[in-house]
Amino acid sequence: MGFFDKFKISRLKEGLAKTRENIKTKITKLVKGRTEIDDEFLEELEQILISADVGVQTTLDIVDKITERAKNERYASEEDLNNMLIDEIQKMLSDARDAHVVDFDAPLPSTPYVILIVGVNGVGKTTSIGKMAYNYKTAGKKVLIAAADTFRAAATEQLEIWAERAGVPIVGQRQGADPASVVFDSVSSAVSRDMDVVLVDTAGRLHNKIHLMEELSKIMRVAQKKVPDAPHEVLLVLDASTGQNAINQAKEFMKSVKVTGLILTKLDGTAKGGVVIGISRELNIPVKYIGVGEKIEDLQIFDRQKFIEALLK
Known part of the structure; x- marks a missing residue:
């Protein structure tokens, strides 16, 4: 990873500081000491996501996905649980890498x-x-x-x-x-x-x-x-x-x-x-x-x- 990549990630974390504090602190507390998912966990997660303005329907979709995975997976540590949350939330985001140009230095299909x-x-x-x-x-x-x-x-x-x-x-x-x-x-x-x-x-x-x-x-x-x-x-x-x-x-x-x-x-x-x-x-x-x-x-x-x-x- 080059200097500019590190700089961008650093700026991203700085820019998301308020949201990060709102979500990460609460989720860290939620997963602490847990290796399984129960109703209490799901209810608290739902409240955390809604408070961060994820939206009711999207929050319910995330909780449903996690509930489904919990039926078939076991979690050996807090880190496993946190990584599963990251994975499911990430899947909710549409991929920007579609037919249109995203990267500023990418070749353009036509000009202007x-x-x-x-x-x-x-x-x-x-x-x-x-x-x-x-x-x-x-x-x-x-x-x-x-x-x-x-x-x-x-x-x-x-x-x-x-x-x-x-x-x-x-x-x-x-x-x-x-x-x-x-x-x-x-x-x-x-x-x-x-x-x-x-x-x-x-x-x-x-x-x-x-x-x-x-x-x-x-x-x-x-x-x-x-x-x-x-x-x-x-x-x-x-x-x-x-x-x-x-x-x-x-x-x-x-x-x-x-x-x-x-x-x-x-x-x-x-x-x-x-x-x-x-x-x-x-x-x-x-x-x-x-x-x-x-x-x-x-x-x-x-x-x-x-x-x-x-x-x-």
Whole structure:
């Protein structure tokens, strides 16, 4: 394991500190001195997972799986019991390694690779775009940001700050301009400048779902005039600290657009990071990136094994 891998794991543990304290401390106490699973154990486990905002249904699924395994397996130590818990919780997380690119340094199937970023205002959409841009550039990709959230005041200015931090160009227009026009200009520029990645910011309002759907559809159609298979990805940004409300937001957006992956932000600010498990399980959409801090390097590729180990080991 290299220095940067160790650094990322260290930052992951730091970012998950509040959730880790909430889950690991209680589970360590739960398994201490036990080598078997009984009703009392299952009831306490259920309470621990629900308190971490894993979600009721996902929690019940985990408990059912553990109950089933307990019928056929024996545990010689606390460590055996803990490893079984880790194994079952990990299985609840959808694998992000699907047909879409996850690693920032991975070869792209086509260029420019257009990624649409959606999510309500205040979830960390702007910062996530800046951090993604930084990661792609650090990996050697040429990146352009499209400031297509022309509805919210100062949205472009905030994005410009992050573009400058990441060291990548940005294309934007005045407040109130047609978002599709911004996207057309951005994708056209990306094609002419031989860019690798285009990150498209979008408006975050949900009060008018019909209008949102029409706007996103128009953005896609306009992008396809220059890049026929765009967008290659639609990533939904969710604030992990909002817990189960994040799942409701996701369901609303999924009515308007086909979401290919999730970005979970603000995990460092909540003790209920177990929502990552519930979201992944309930929505059947992979969590691809997680935000574990405010620094530009604090957006990490989601690795379900490392995530669970950071919580429970």
